[in-house]
Amino acid sequence: MDIERLKNDAKLVLCRKYYYAGFAFLPFLWTINAVWFFREAFHKPEFDEQPQIKQYVVRSGIGAFLWMMIFIGWTCVFQSNRAAWGELGDQLSFVIPRGIP
Amino acid sequence: MAGILNVKKVCWLLFSALFLATDLNGERITEKIYQRIDDGFSCFRRLNGTHQIGCSSSQSGNVGVVHYVGTKMDFDWLLEVGPDAPYVVLLPPDLFRRENLMTLKNSGKVAGIVVLNQTDTTFHNPSPAPPYSNDLTCPNKITGLYRNDAFSSYCDSNPWNPAGDAILFEDFQFPIFFINETKLNQSVLLDDCYLKFNRPIEGTPPSYPLCAIELKAFMWAAVDTPTCLRRGRLNMLLNPQPSEYCDPLGNVNIFVPVLAANKSSGPIRNHSVIFVSARMDSASIFDGLSVGADTAITGMATLIAIADMINKFKFNITGQEIENVFLVLFNGEAFDYIGSSRMAYDMTLGKFPKPLKDEIPSQSPLIGLEHVKYWIELGSLAPHGDNKIYLHTDPKSRNDSRVNSNVMDLINVLIKNKGNLTAEPVSASIPLPPASLQSFLKKDLSIPGLLISNHKGAFTNQFYNNEWDTIQTISSSKLSKHLAEVAHTVSAAIYELANPGDTMPPNIVANVTLLESTLECYLVNANCSLFSWLLNGRNNIATGSILPTYVGVTHGDGAYKALSLRTRHLLAMVSGDPLDINKTACINSDHNEIYHYYWMGEYESNNSSGTCYRSTVKTSHAVSPAFEIEDYDWASGEYSSWTESRWETFSVRIFLKASSLQAVSIFVFGVVVLLLSFAVTYWVETNSALLFPPSPEAVAC
Numbered sequence: 001m002d003i004e005r006l007k008n009d010a011k012l013v014l015c016r017k018y019y020y021a022g023f024a025f026l027p028f029l030w031t032i033n034a035v036w037f038f039r040e041a042f043h044k045p046e047f048d049e050q051p052q053i054k055q056y057v058v059r060s061g062i063g064a065f066l067w068m069m070i071f072i073g074w075t076c077v078f079q080s081n082r083a084a085w086g087e088l089g090d091q092l093s094f095v096i097p098r099g100i101p
Numbered sequence: 102m103a104g105i106l107n108v109k110k111v112c113w114l115l116f117s118a119l120f121l122a123t124d125l126n127g128e129r130i131t132e133k134i135y136q137r138i139d140d141g142f143s144c145f146r147r148l149n150g151t152h153q154i155g156c157s158s159s160q161s162g163n164v165g166v167v168h169y170v171g172t173k174m175d176f177d178w179l180l181e182v183g184p185d186a187p188y189v190v191l192l193p194p195d196l197f198r199r200e201n202l203m204t205l206k207n208s209g210k211v212a213g214i215v216v217l218n219q220t221d222t223t224f225h226n227p228s229p230a231p232p233y234s235n236d237l238t239c240p241n242k243i244t245g246l247y248r249n250d251a252f253s254s255y256c257d258s259n260p261w262n263p264a265g266d267a268i269l270f271e272d273f274q275f276p277i278f279f280i281n282e283t284k285l286n287q288s289v290l291l292d293d294c295y296l297k298f299n300r301p302i303e304g305t306p307p308s309y310p311l312c313a314i315e316l317k318a319f320m321w322a323a324v325d326t327p328t329c330l331r332r333g334r335l336n337m338l339l340n341p342q343p344s345e346y347c348d349p350l351g352n353v354n355i356f357v358p359v360l361a362a363n364k365s366s367g368p369i370r371n372h373s374v375i376f377v378s379a380r381m382d383s384a385s386i387f388d389g390l391s392v393g394a395d396t397a398i399t400g401m402a403t404l405i406a407i408a409d410m411i412n413k414f415k416f417n418i419t420g421q422e423i424e425n426v427f428l429v430l431f432n433g434e435a436f437d438y439i440g441s442s443r444m445a446y447d448m449t450l451g452k453f454p455k456p457l458k459d460e461i462p463s464q465s466p467l468i469g470l471e472h473v474k475y476w477i478e479l480g481s482l483a484p485h486g487d488n489k490i491y492l493h494t495d496p497k498s499r500n501d502s503r504v505n506s507n508v509m510d511l512i513n514v515l516i517k518n519k520g521n522l523t524a525e526p527v528s529a530s531i532p533l534p535p536a537s538l539q540s541f542l543k544k545d546l547s548i549p550g551l552l553i554s555n556h557k558g559a560f561t562n563q564f565y566n567n568e569w570d571t572i573q574t575i576s577s578s579k580l581s582k583h584l585a586e587v588a589h590t591v592s593a594a595i596y597e598l599a600n601p602g603d604t605m606p607p608n609i610v611a612n613v614t615l616l617e618s619t620l621e622c623y624l625v626n627a628n629c630s631l632f633s634w635l636l637n638g639r640n641n642i643a644t645g646s647i648l649p650t651y652v653g654v655t656h657g658d659g660a661y662k663a664l665s666l667r668t669r670h671l672l673a674m675v676s677g678d679p680l681d682i683n684k685t686a687c688i689n690s691d692h693n694e695i696y697h698y699y700w701m702g703e704y705e706s707n708n709s710s711g712t713c714y715r716s717t718v719k720t721s722h723a724v725s726p727a728f729e730i731e732d733y734d735w736a737s738g739e740y741s742s743w744t745e746s747r748w749e750t751f752s753v754r755i756f757l758k759a760s761s762l763q764a765v766s767i768f769v770f771g772v773v774v775l776l777l778s779f780a781v782t783y784w785v786e787t788n789s790a791l792l793f794p795p796s797p798e799a800v801a802c
Contacts, residue, residue, distance in 0.1 A: 087331060094339060096332045098321040098346065099157055 012049035019056040027067030034061035135754040142387040143751040144277040146320035150735030150742035158276040162317035165189035165212035169295045184306050187212035189314045195229040199266035213316040216279045231563035232264030243738045244437040246539035252532040261534045263559050276318040279387045294755050309760035322347035322746035327735045347744040351655035351724035352432040353665050354440045357676045358717050359415050359426040361695050364466045372474045373424040379404040379479040382652045384435035385568040391651040392571045394624050395562040400479035402619045406588035406611050409675040413609050418599045431537045432723040433652035437741030440723035441537035445544045463693035475511050476550030478538045483575035484583040485561040492526045493552040495533045507549035518593035522586050572624040585611035635670040637703040654745050673699045677716030687713035
């Protein structure tokens with residue numbers, strides 16, 4: 001969908017929907033929201049709904065960033081400890097590696 | 102237009118000529134780069150309750166520059182100079198010893214080892230200087246009878262297997278292969294690879310290109326048995342391509358109740374069954390190289406000869422003294438008594454030979470440990486210069502005076518029937534050597550039993566559980582005659598125990614021909630006429646090959662594995678009754694839990710028509726009870742916990758390796774060409790109008 005064709009109020013509705021839907025543990029939705037509406041929020045000439053869109057974009061961006069930190073943190077913890085955790089490590093794995101502890 | 106066509110034609114011709122000139126054929130590039138080497142036997146990974154042992158390569162295979170180590174100097178050069186690490190070391194069998202392996206392992210310069218066995222034209226090679234064993238100095242100690250008591254220290258000071266270097270139980274992070282090459286053909290690895298490209302001349306490292314070898318033996322399992330079993334279980338749940346990571350070691354025990362008994366005639370009396378047992382397996386580091394000539398086959402062949410003799414007097418076993426004789430071949434004994442511990446376990450649970458079921462009318466009565474009257478085990482029996490046999494007993498059980506007097510009776514009756522042999526009882530205070538009997542005494546110390554073997558103290562077998570335990574090391578003119586005498590002694594003793602005061606009729610003698618054919622089939626050539634006879638000509642084994650006695654893993658029914666199948670048929674033949682019925686009737690007979698019917702001897706090249714044998718031969722699972730018990734404590738050491746890792750393939754191939762400078766420069770050159778082609782394409786694209794002026798003629802077309 002090309003948001004350029006939407007009216008400004010429809011843009012706000014869409015951006016808000018994405019923002020709230022992101023709370024359902026959907027960080028990718030926030031990421032998309034932040035990227036997709038970035039131009040609307042910061043580069044377009046001012047329009048009435050822009051401050052609100054800006055707010056949603058910033059919050060979505062922060063949310064997505066936090067999630068990314070959590071993901072990276074967990075991946076590091078998991079990868080460095082999987083072997084040491086033994087049974088728990090195997091149970092948390094989808095593809096269990098062959099030939100290594 | 103015509104001009105352009107001509108140019109195209111000329112181009113095609115030129116290209117075709119170019120291809121034809123450069124040997125246009127369908128050979129793949131991999132085949133031009135690599136040369137495969139077959140006839141290799143690989144080391145692989147096994148796991149127990151707490152450790153992993155054996156070898157594994159990386160997933161894509163280990164690559165190293167080939168270096169032959171024949172002398173101490175070669176070793177020093179490799180460790181101190183050797184600039185082209187990682188190396189794959191070629192070792193002659195005589196240097197494949199613990200100290201060398203550990204030096205190589207700890208040097209960090211080695212990516213793999215190839216034991217290069219250069220044979221003469223007859224594929225025979227003098228074995229390395231004895232003694233040489235890869236097992237422990239006290240084999241199977243941790244699961245044995247004496248693991249927790251004062252006798253356990255006996256073996257530490259008087260090891261049964263002093264030559265044991267425990268390499269079998271070492272964990273190597275690189276692959277090890279055993280490769281046979283005949284000296285007749287020019288050796289690929291030594292001549293074409295090492296001497297041509299890699300030999301340092303007066304200590305100066307060779308220059309590139311160097312001959313490298315890739316060894317692939319990637320093992321799926323890791324850590325220990327509980328880990329790999331758990332991973333297999335989880336993997337089966339989630340993975341779209343489910344597969345196990347390891348399998349429990351296991352096969353079948355093969356046993357013959359000499360007399361067919363039915364449960365309908367009631368349970369049998371306590372202390373009324375004589376057991377004669379031997380083991381049928383051995384081990385080595387390499388997959389497919391475990392002949393176990395003296396470790397297993399001498400005892401097993403003797404047991405088969407005994408089965409043949411007892412069959413001739415089985416109807417003299419009247420039931421007054423003893424009700425039955427069981428002849429048992431245990432499997433997996435090399436790995437902490439798998440077969441015997443399972444049989445003892447089944448006996449205590451009332452599941453031997455089979456759990457009784459009301460709906461099955463033809464079943465043997467249950468046999469438990471309390472039914473055992475005597476236990477005679479046959480160990481290694483190859484004669485070593487004399488005709489002595491030694492009778493080992495267990496001091497723990499002989500503390501009990503009833504057991505002690507029974508053991509003394511057994512010893513006396515054996516000595517009385519010793520014939521030309523010298524039978525010497527080993528001191529009653531010395532514990533049993535590694536023996537299946539230990540598994541049964543562990544459950545019940547009231548079993549009077551002994552082990553007959555060819556050693557008093559340390560093993561006389563210099564190659565215990567080693568790939569060199571072959572016919573060459575035990576071969577002697579006396580071998581089959583000696584085993585026949587042991588068979589005669591044991592059979593005569595059993596006759597006398599069954600009929601006190603009577604002696605075995607002199608017309609019952611050990612069948613030396615049978616013993617010789619058995620030894621030939623198991624130790625020299627499995628494509629032998631005896632095996633072909635047993636399997637109606639469908640033996641399907643390459644001439645000169647020998648079936649490995651390694652227990653293997655529990656895929657499918659172990660009773661149909663090559664060695665078990667043949668041994669079962671052999672026992673069915675020697676202990677069965679030939680019936681006068683035709684093939685159809687034989688195959689369609691009522692196969693039940695007491696009798697099985699075997700159609701054998703229909704052998705085309707022999708023009709013989711075949712015979713039906715009714716036999717009481719049975720098999721039972723030889724899989725450790727550890728895999729049956731829920732929530733088994735893997736660290737306990739109560740039962741064998743050995744598993745074997747799965748793997749996809751073993752492969753060995755050699756190729757020429759360029760120096761890293763050359764490799765990098767070719768890569769950089771490739772990248773430059775790529776970038777250049779981008780630039781040219783871009784330039785052509787932007788200037789296309791210049792190069793291809795719009796042609797009115799083309800538009801007209």
